[in-house]
Amino acid sequence: xxxxxxxxxxxxxxxxxxxxxxxxxxxxxxxxxxxxxxxxxxxxxxxxxxxxxxxxxxxxxxxxxxxxxxxxxxxxxxxxxxxxxxxxxxxxxxxxxxxxxxxxxxxxxxxxxxxxxxxxxxxxxxxxxxxxxxxxxxxxxxxxxxxxxxxxxxxxxxxxxxxxxxxxxxxxxxxxxxxxxxxxxxxxxxxxxxxxxxxxxxxxxxxxxxxxxxxxxxxxxxxxxxxxxxxxxxxxxxxxxxxxxxxxxxxxxxxxxxxxxxxxxxxxxxxxxxxxxxxxxxxxxxxxxxxxxxxxxxxxxxxxxxxxxxxxxxxxxxxxxxxxxxxxxxxxxxxxxxxxxxxxxxxxxxxx
Amino acid sequence: xxxxxxxxxxxxxxxxxxxxxxxxxxxxxxxxxxxxxxxxxxxxxxxxxxxxxxxxxxxxxxxxxxxxxxxxxxxxxxxxxxxxxxxxxxxxxxxxxxxxxxxxxxxxxxxxxxxxxxxxxxxxxxxxxxxxxxxxxxxxxxxxxxxxxxxxxxxxxxxxxxxxxxxxxxxxxxxxxxxxxxxxxxxxxxxxxxxxxxxxxxxxxxxxxxxxxxxxxxxxxxxxxxxxxxxxxxxxxxxxxxxxxxxxxxxxxxxxxxxxxxxxxxxxxxxxxxxxxxxxxxxxxxxxxxxxxxxxxxxxxxxxxxxxxxxxxxxxxxxxxxxxxxxxxxxxxxxxxxxxxxxxxxxxxxxx
Numbered sequence: 088x089x090x091x092x093x094x095x096x097x098x099x100x101x102x103x104x105x106x107x108x109x110x111x112x113x114x115x116x117x118x119x120x121x122x123x124x125x126x127x128x129x130x131x132x133x134x135x136x137x138x139x140x141x142x143x144x145x146x147x148x149x150x151x152x153x154x155x156x157x158x159x160x161x162x163x164x165x166x167x168x169x170x171x172x173x174x175x176x177x178x179x180x181x182x183x184x185x186x187x188x189x190x191x192x193x194x195x196x197x198x199x200x201x202x203x204x205x206x207x208x209x210x211x212x213x214x215x216x217x218x219x220x221x222x223x224x225x226x227x228x229x230x231x232x233x234x235x236x237x238x239x240x241x242x243x244x245x246x247x248x249x250x251x252x253x254x255x256x257x258x259x260x261x262x263x264x265x266x267x268x269x270x271x272x273x274x275x276x277x278x279x280x281x282x283x284x285x286x287x288x289x290x291x292x293x294x295x296x297x298x299x300x301x302x303x304x305x306x307x308x309x310x311x312x313x314x315x316x317x318x319x320x321x322x323x324x325x326x327x328x329x330x331x332x333x334x335x336x337x338x339x340x341x342x343x344x345x346x347x348x349x350x351x352x353x354x355x356x357x358x359x360x361x362x363x364x365x366x367x368x369x370x371x372x373x374x375x376x377x378x379x380x381x382x383x384x385x386x387x388x389x390x391x392x393x394x395x396x397x398x399x400x401x402x403x404x405x406x407x408x409x410x411x412x413x414x415x416x417x418x419x420x421x422x423x424x425x426x427x428x429x430x431x432x433x434x435x436x437x438x439x
Numbered sequence: 440x441x442x443x444x445x446x447x448x449x450x451x452x453x454x455x456x457x458x459x460x461x462x463x464x465x466x467x468x469x470x471x472x473x474x475x476x477x478x479x480x481x482x483x484x485x486x487x488x489x490x491x492x493x494x495x496x497x498x499x500x501x502x503x504x505x506x507x508x509x510x511x512x513x514x515x516x517x518x519x520x521x522x523x524x525x526x527x528x529x530x531x532x533x534x535x536x537x538x539x540x541x542x543x544x545x546x547x548x549x550x551x552x553x554x555x556x557x558x559x560x561x562x563x564x565x566x567x568x569x570x571x572x573x574x575x576x577x578x579x580x581x582x583x584x585x586x587x588x589x590x591x592x593x594x595x596x597x598x599x600x601x602x603x604x605x606x607x608x609x610x611x612x613x614x615x616x617x618x619x620x621x622x623x624x625x626x627x628x629x630x631x632x633x634x635x636x637x638x639x640x641x642x643x644x645x646x647x648x649x650x651x652x653x654x655x656x657x658x659x660x661x662x663x664x665x666x667x668x669x670x671x672x673x674x675x676x677x678x679x680x681x682x683x684x685x686x687x688x689x690x691x692x693x694x695x696x697x698x699x700x701x702x703x704x705x706x707x708x709x710x711x712x713x714x715x716x717x718x719x720x721x722x723x724x725x726x727x728x729x730x731x732x733x734x735x736x737x738x739x740x741x742x743x744x745x746x747x748x749x750x751x752x753x754x755x756x757x758x759x760x761x762x763x764x765x766x767x768x769x770x771x772x773x774x775x776x777x778x779x780x781x782x783x784x785x786x787x788x789x790x791x
Contacts, residue, residue, distance in 0.1 A: 162658060239701060283660075296705045306514060307705030308635075308660075317701050319694035319720055327723045329701050336688050336702070342671035349591060349669050349681050350688070351703060353648045353659030368671055371679045 130276040132433075133269040139383070139431045142424045143273065146381040147280045150357060157379030159357055161281040166358040166381075167311075167348060167369060168274070170288035170295060172408040173362045173385050174303065176255065176265040178394045180407060183290045184226070186249055188218065190233040201232070234291060235315060235333040242331055246297040260438070263302045267385075268439075269432045270360075274303060277358065285356075287311045287348060289340035289365055293331065311351040313339045340365045345372035357381065363408045370423055382423040386410060389429040392439070482628040484785075485621040491735070491783045494776045495625065498733040499632045502709060509731030511709055513633040518710040518733075519663075519700060519721060520626070522640035522647060524760040525714045525737050526655065528607065528617040530746045532759060535642050536578070537614075538601055540570065542585040553584070586643060587667060587685040594683055598649040612790070615654045619737075620791075621784045622712075626655060629710065637708075639663045639700060641692035641717055645683065663703040665691045692717045697724035709733065715760045722775055734775040738762060741781040744791070 134140040149157035150164065171177035191210040194201065201207045206225035209217045221229075234242070255265055274284050284305055288295055292312030299305040316334035321327050339347040345368050348356065358381035359366070359373035370382040387394050387410070388402060398404040399415040418425055428435060486492040501509035502516065523529035543562040546553065553559045558577035561569045573581075586594070607617055626636050636657055640647055644664030651657040668686035673679050691699040697720050700708065710733035711718070711725035722734040739746050739762070740754060750756040751767040770777055780787060 162652065292702075293705070300514065308703065310705065314702060316689070317698050319697050319724070327697065327720065327727050329697060329724075337668070345671050345679065345681060346669050350644075350666060351660065353645070353662065368679065372671070372681075375679050 130279065131269070131272050133272055135431055135433055137431055139424050139426045142381065142383070143276070146358065146379060147276065149379045151280050159378065163354070163357070164277075164280070164282040165285065165352060165354060165356045166277045166282045167285045167287040167352075167356040167360070167373070168270070169344075169361040169363070169366045169369070170286050170290055171362075172387065173360055173366070174266060174270050174274075174286070175262065176393065177408050178387075178396065178405070181290065182255075182262045183294050185253065186246065186294070187229050187233040189249060189253060190245070191229065194232050198232075207232070231333045234294070235331045237331060239293065239317060239329045239331060242293060243297050246294055250298055263298055264438060265436065266302060267432070268434055268437045270385075271303070271437070273360075274305070278304070282358070283309065285309045285311055285348075285352060287339065287344050287359075287369060289313055289338070289343075291315070292339070311339060311347045313337065313343075314347070342368045344369035348372070359383075360385070362387065363410050364414050365409075367414055367417065370418075371421075374421055374423070382418075382421070383426055384410065384414070384418055384423060385426045385428065388427050389432075389435065392435045393428060482631065483621070483624050485624055487783055487785055489783055491776050491778045494733065494735070495628070498710065498731060499628070501731045503632050511730065515706070515709070516629075516632070516634040517637065517704060517706060517708045518629045518634045519637045519639040519704075519708040519712070519725070520622070521696075521713040521715070521718045521721070522638050522642055523714075524739065525712055525718070526618060526622050526638070527614065528745065529760050530739075530748065530757070533642065534607075534614045535646050537605065538598065538646070539581050539585040541601060541605060542597070543581065546584050550584075559584070583685045586646070587683045589683060591645065591669060591681045591683060594645060595649050598646055602650055615650055616790060617788065618654060619784070620786055620789045622737075623655070623789070625712075626657070630656070634710070635661065637661045637663055637700075637704060639691065639696050639711075639721060641665055641690070641695075643667070644691070663691060663699045665689065665695075666699070694720045696721035700724070711735075712737070714739065715762050716766050717761075719766055719769065722770075723773075726773055726775070734770075734773070735778055736762065736766070736770055736775060737778045737780065740779050741784075741787065744787045745780060 131140055131143065149155050150159040152158065168174055171181050175182070188210055191207055195207055195211060202211065206221055206228055209221075210229065237245075250261065250263055253262060254260055255262055258265065278284055284303075286295055286299060286303065286305055286309065288311070290312050292310055292314050295312050296307035296310045299307060299310050314336040316332040316336055317329040318332050319327060319329055337343055337347055337350065341364070344366065348369065355376040356373045357376070357379070359369050360383045361370060362385040366384070370384070373380050374382050386399065387396050387408065388400070389395060395402050396405040396408060397410050399410045399412050402410075415425070417423070483492055483495065501507050502511040504510065520526055523533050527534070540562055543559055547559055547563060554563065558573055558580055561573075562581065589597075602613065602615055605614060606612055607614055610617065630636055636655075638647055638651060638655065638657055638661065640663070642664050644662055644666050647664050648659035648662045651659060651662050666688040668684040668688055669681040670684050671679060671681055689695055689699055689702065693716070696718065700721065707728040708725045709728070709731070711721050712735045713719075713722060714737040718736065722736070725732050726734050738751065739748050739760065740752070741747060747754050748757040748760060749762050751762045751764050754762075767777070769775070
C-alpha cells in the first residue's frame with residue numbers, strides 16, 4: 088500500500104514541519120460533514136486527516152470492496168489490538184499491576200502468614216519507592232497471590248468491584264475512562280466493515296475479559312491474553328466450579344502474541360495494532376500473510392494530553408511500553424504505519 | 440424444564456414401546472409443512488417429533504423470546520458441541536487417529552531411523568490386530584510424530600489433502616460426509632436463533648479447524664480442542680512462521696472440557712451436547728449455570744444405520760466413546776436429555 092510508504096517515513100522533523108500545514112488542512116476536511124457530505128472518513132471523527140487515517144480507510148476499502156484485488160471474505164476479517172498503551176493508558180504502570188498491588192491487603196487478611204514476608208510486607212508498608220524497585224520475581228509472587236487460587240467467578244467479581252472505584256491519580260478518573268477515543272472509533276469502524284476485533288494483550292486474559300464487552304465492545308471470547316490454567320472441581324454441594332491455578336499456559340507477549348493468536352483464533356490477522364516492542368512479532372506475523380495487511384504502532388509523543396515516552400525518536404525511556412529505535416526502524420523498513428498521538432489524534436479521551 | 444424430566448426418563452423399554460406409536464405420530468406431524476404451515480419445528484427436518492426435538496425447540500423459545508423468564512441476551516448465547524460421536528462417526532476408531540496412522544509412512548520417509556523402531560515398525564507392517572493393541576504410550580508416540588514438528592501451514596495442508604481422499608471403510612465415503620444430518624440442522628437452528636456454536640472436542644484443535652468452517656459452518660476460532668503449543672521463529676529469508684511443538688497445553692477431555700471452555704470462550708455455555716463420559720463435566724458445568732440450560736447426550740443405539748455401543752443400557756462396550764451406565768444415571772438424575780439415534784433421527788446422514 089502506497090500510504091504505508093508515506094507514513095512509515097514519518098520522523099520527528101517531518102511531524103513538526105507538517106504541523107505548519109495542519110490547521111488549514113484539517114479545518115477544510117472537517118467542514119465536509121457539516122456540508123452534508125457523507126464520506127467513508129466520517130466514522131473516524133477523532134482522527135486528523137493525515138496518512139495514518141488515510142491508511143486505515145484505504146485498507147478497509149481495499150479489503151472490503153467486492154472486486155478489489157485485496158478483497159477479504161467477511162469470515163476471514165480478523166483485526167488484533169494490543170491493549171496497554173494501544174487502547175488505554177499504560178503509564179506510569181500497567182493498570183493490572185495496580186489491581187494486584189491493591190489486592191494485597193485482602194490476600195494478607197486471608198493469609199496472615201504473608202504479613203511479614205517480602206514482597207507483601209513492602210506492599211503493605213505503602214513505600215512507593217521500594218515498590219517501584221521490585222524485581223520480576225517479586226512481581227511474580229504478587230501476581231500469583233492475587234490472580235490465582237480463587238474461583239473464576241470470585242476473581243471476576245473482585246475485578247469488577249475494583250474497576251468501579253479505583254482511579255488513575257493523574258486524571259482522578261476510572262481506568263476504564265482512560266480509553267483512547269480514536270482507537271474506540273477504529274474498533275467500531277473495523278467492526279462495521281465486517282472485521283472481528285480481538286484484543287491480544289500481555290495482560291491477563293481473565294482480567295481484561297471482565298470489562299472488554301462493556302468498554303471496547305469486544306466479547307470475552309475475543310480477548311487473547313496471558314493465560315493461566317484452571318482446575319475443575321466440585322464444591323461441598325457437588326456443584327462444579329473452576330479455580331484459577333498458578334500454572335502459566337502462555338505468556339502472551341513478544342513471540343507469545345502470534346502463538347496466542349494461533350491458539351485462540353487459528354488464523355492470521357489482516358490488521359494488527361500495537362505500541363511497543365512487545366507487539367513486534369504480532370505485526371511481523373500479520374505482515375507475513377498474503378494480500379493487503381495493515382500494521383500500525385501508536386507512538387506516545389504527547390506529554391500534554393497523555394505521555395511522551397519511547398525511547399524511539401529521542402523520547403524518554405521508561406519501564407513500561409518500550410517503543411525502541413529498533414522497532415521504529417523496522418516499522419519504517421516494513422511499511423508499518425506509526426500513529427503519532429500528538430498529530431494524528433484530534434482528541435485522546437472521550438472526556439476531553 | 441419439564442421436557443427434561445420426560446426425556447431423561449427414557450429407558451430402552453420405553454423406547455421400544457414408544458416405537459409402536461411412532462409411525463402414525465410422525466406421519467401426522469410430517470404432513471404439517473406440506474400443508475403450508477410454517478412452524479418453529481420446521482428447521483429440524485431430520486428429527487422425529489419426540490421429546491428430544493421438543494426439548495430443543497422449548498429451549499430456544501425460552502431463551503430467545505423477549506419477555507421470557509429464561510431470556511438470554513444474544514451476546515451471551517453460547518452452545519458447545521463435542522465432535523467425535525456427537526457430530527460425526529467415531530467408530531471403529533477416531534478419524535484423527537486414522538490420519539496419524541496414515542501419516543506414519545511419510546514421517547518415516549523423512550526420518551528413516553524410525554523404520555525399525557516401535558510403534559512405527561508395527562504401523563508400517565499394516566498388522567491391524569497388533570495396531571489395535573497399541574498402548575496409550577504407543578499412540579502418544581505416533582501422535583507426537585505426526586501432529587508436531589512441522590509448521591502450522593504445512594500441517595493444515597497435509598490434513599486438507601488427507602480429507603480429500605481418505606475414506607471410511609464401512610461406507611466408502613470421505614470422513615467429512617459422515618456427519619450427522621440432524622446435528623447439522625441443530626447447529627444451523629441454534630445459529631439462526633442467535634447462538635454462537637462451538638466445537639469442544641478431545642480431538643486436536645488444529646486438526647478440526649481445517650474443516651470446521653466448510654463442514655459445520657463453525658469458524659476456526661470457535662473450535663476448542665486438545666491444544667499443543669507452537670513456537671514462533673523465522674525462516675532463512677526472515678519470514679516468521681509457527682511450528683507445532685510437542686508441548687501439551689490442555690487435554691480437552693473430561694474435566695479439560697470446562698477448563699478449555701473457560702480458556703477459549705471465557706463464559707459458561709447455555710447448551711451443551713455430547714455422547715460419552717468425556718462430555719460429563721462439560722454438561723455438569725453447563726447445567727450449573729443459572730437460568731435455562733440445555734444438556735443433551737447422543738446415544739448410539741442404531742447398529743443398522745450407524746453403530747450401537749455403550750455400555751449404557753446393555754449396549755456393547757467399546758474402546759471408543761464410552762457412554763456408561765453411570766453417565767446414563769447421571770443424565771436421568773440431572774434432567775439431561777438422551778437423544779436415541781434410532782428413534783429420534785429420521786435419517787443419520789445427508790446421503791441416506
